[in-house]
Amino acid sequence: MSTHQQPVRTPRTPRAAQIAAAARGLLEERGRDELTMRALAERLGIRAPSLYKHFRNKEAVEAALVEDALAEMGAALHAALGEVPAAGRVPALLAAYRRHALAHPGLYRLATTGPLPRAALPGGLEEWAGSPFFLATDEPHLAQALWSYAHGMVLLELDHRYPDGSDLDLTWQAGARAFTASGGRSAPDVP
Amino acid sequence: MSTHQQPVRTPRTPRAAQIAAAARGLLEERGRDELTMRALAERLGIRAPSLYKHFRNKEAVEAALVEDALAEMGAALHAALGEVPAAGRVPALLAAYRRHALAHPGLYRLATTGPLPRAALPGGLEEWAGSPFFLATDEPHLAQALWSYAHGMVLLELDHRYPDGSDLDLTWQAGARAFTASGGRSAPDVP
DNA sequence: TTGCGCAGCTAACAGCGTTAGCCTTACGCT
DNA sequence: AGCGTAAGGCTAACGCTGTTAGCTGCGCAA
Numbered sequence: 001m002s003t004h005q006q007p008v009r010t011p012r013t014p015r016a017a018q019i020a021a022a023a024r025g026l027l028e029e030r031g032r033d034e035l036t037m038r039a040l041a042e043r044l045g046i047r048a049p050s051l052y053k054h055f056r057n058k059e060a061v062e063a064a065l066v067e068d069a070l071a072e073m074g075a076a077l078h079a080a081l082g083e084v085p086a087a088g089r090v091p092a093l094l095a096a097y098r099r100h101a102l103a104h105p106g107l108y109r110l111a112t113t114g115p116l117p118r119a120a121l122p123g124g125l126e127e128w129a130g131s132p133f134f135l136a137t138d139e140p141h142l143a144q145a146l147w148s149y150a151h152g153m154v155l156l157e158l159d160h161r162y163p164d165g166s167d168l169d170l171t172w173q174a175g176a177r178a179f180t181a182s183g184g185r186s187a188p189d190v191p
Numbered sequence: 192m193s194t195h196q197q198p199v200r201t202p203r204t205p206r207a208a209q210i211a212a213a214a215r216g217l218l219e220e221r222g223r224d225e226l227t228m229r230a231l232a233e234r235l236g237i238r239a240p241s242l243y244k245h246f247r248n249k250e251a252v253e254a255a256l257v258e259d260a261l262a263e264m265g266a267a268l269h270a271a272l273g274e275v276p277a278a279g280r281v282p283a284l285l286a287a288y289r290r291h292a293l294a295h296p297g298l299y300r301l302a303t304t305g306p307l308p309r310a311a312l313p314g315g316l317e318e319w320a321g322s323p324f325f326l327a328t329d330e331p332h333l334a335q336a337l338w339s340y341a342h343g344m345v346l347l348e349l350d351h352r353y354p355d356g357s358d359l360d361l362t363w364q365a366g367a368r369a370f371t372a373s374g375g376r377s378a379p380d381v382p
Numbered sequence: 383t384t385g386c387g388c389a390g391c392t393a394a395c396a397g398c399g400t401t402a403g404c405c406t407t408a409c410g411c412t
Numbered sequence: 413a414g415c416g417t418a419a420g421g422c423t424a425a426c427g428c429t430g431t432t433a434g435c436t437g438c439g440c441a442a
Contacts, residue, residue, distance in 0.1 A: 015419095015420085036397080036398065036399085037398080037399060037400085038397080038398075038399090046420090046421065046422090047421080047422065047423080048398095048399080048400085049400075049401080049402095049421090049422075049423085050420065050421050050422075052399095052400075052401085053419075053420055053421075054420085057399075057400075058399065058400090112352075113304065113346070113350065114350060115350060115351070116350070116351075116352065127354070139365070141358070141361045141362045141364070141365040142365045142366075142369065144353060144357065144359075144362040144365075145340065145344070145362050145363075145365045145366035145369060147343075147347075148340055148343035148344040148347055148362070148366070149336065149339055149340040149343055149366070150343070151343040151346065151347060152338075152339035152340055152341070152342040152343025152344070152346070153336070153339040153343070155304070155342065155343070155346070156338075156339055156342060159304065159305060159306060159307070160306070160307075161303075161307065162335060163318070166335065167332070168335075170332045171332045171335040171336050171339070172336075173332070174330070174332040174333045174335075174336045175333075175336035175339070175340070178333065178336060178369045178370050178372070179369050181369070181372055206389085227428085227429065227430085228429080228430060228431085229428090229429080229430090237389090237390065237391090238390080238391065238392080239429095239430085239431085240390090240391075240392085240431075240432080240433095241389065241390050241391075243430095243431075243432085244388075244389055244390075245389085248430075248431075249430065249431090
């Protein structure tokens, strides 16, 4: 229907999949800079150099996680849009974005900050993961602005940049209101 | 008047100021992960361990740069608001934010991503640097949303996350329109 | 003149990603 | 049955990182 098909995923040997899973666990449990090749190997019961039999280098391990992150984020956003009438798409999209990002903070950061390893990613995955913003706004520039807003909100929330005691639910609502009131060809106001 | 006084700065010995200046140059010219203690020392004609006579550790050097970054960003934003009538504050603020961040990308990233070294920062500096968003919107939650939007835009632009050929001027305009049309107690629409 | 402290130095350590080279195991083919 | 090969582990080591300990020389103050 309105949600295009998810792009093909990069094939992964069974052992590579195990390593990626262990890396993901390490990333979420101990944070980005404790995801080291030696710690990853230890979690798998092997030594660090053995990892290089399965991944070219650390960046390739991270690229595998980025691929997972984009695929899962894309699936969550497309699913959120599927359940909602056109008028309520922006708030639904923002809620799903926030929920998914905060549920996987390490993965979110890895996939969305710093340079994207585009060469190691399946073609079309990035666009597919971002397309819900275009589906929710019907206008490319407003879609990019909405995406930027959601990204900024999540990062500032993860980094504890908002003043203590901020009611972020209300902040997300204020942003949702701003983006539904404006520009979108099909969205009536949601006070 | 409406712009409060800038908070006091942390005192810095002459040598510490030289080191911070060299660190800033290194950060902007060669990027965040080429800002190493050895490279910094070499630029100053000394050896890395000597730096520890002036800064407790690398994090303290970075904290000095974060302080500079917040003070300068705050000054730029307050200045931008001072030149503009109430109605045009949001677009003026966003334009100044973008211009300043893109002019000092390394410093911007250092100061706004990852955990803030709040303990090493002068009290009130962070709030002062962020207060222009409150002055521009007159509503705390919309202010935080606007800030998040600007932050997300800058980061995605710096990280080249937008599709090739995106006209980001138009995206910034779309966001400015969304945030001026909505909520703000004093802002009429700016088509 | 004596003493002190500032600001440099070398040597070294642990941890990082990564490479080279070795060895064992398992499997397919003749 | 035996051989060849490839997969997937291993150790040792390199150059890089931040950081510490301890030494040295210079300048200033009492």
